[in-house]
Amino acid sequence: MNFRISDHAKAECERRQIPLEVLQSILNNPDQILPAERERSVYQSKVQFGDKIYLIRVIVDENEFPAVVITVYRTSKIEKYWSES
Numbered sequence: 001m002n003f004r005i006s007d008h009a010k011a012e013c014e015r016r017q018i019p020l021e022v023l024q025s026i027l028n029n030p031d032q033i034l035p036a037e038r039e040r041s042v043y044q045s046k047v048q049f050g051d052k053i054y055l056i057r058v059i060v061d062e063n064e065f066p067a068v069v070i071t072v073y074r075t076s077k078i079e080k081y082w083s084e085s
Contacts (some may be wrong), residue, residue, distance in 0.1 A: 001078055002066035003027050009058075009069040018056060022047055023072055026058055034083055039063055040070065046078065055081055 007021070013023055030043035035061060045060040056073040061068045075081065 001027075001062075002063070003060070003069055004066045006071075007039070009072050012071050012073065013046045017049075018072055018074060022056060023039075023058060023069070026056055027069070030058075032083055042081075043082065048075070049074070052076065057081060 031045040
């Protein structure tokens with residue numbers, strides 16, 4: 001699938017120190033894709049930064065063509081967002 005990265009998502013990658021290569025990797029091969037609000041999807045993967053593992057969550061609007069990356073962030077609260085089902 002092709003993706004367009006919004007200016008907001010690019011700015012959030014820079015602000016949150018998430019390399020664009022990591023974002024591209026998650027978009028191309030996410031560990032999970034979950035439904036989100038407003039008919040969006042969350043692409044997410046566990047990624048190691050330094051000596052800690054974070055969950056990188058990418059909010060994608062797949063109703064656009066190409067699909068648009070709305071925002072991206074990392075969290076240490078993996079249990080909160082990870083789906084075991």
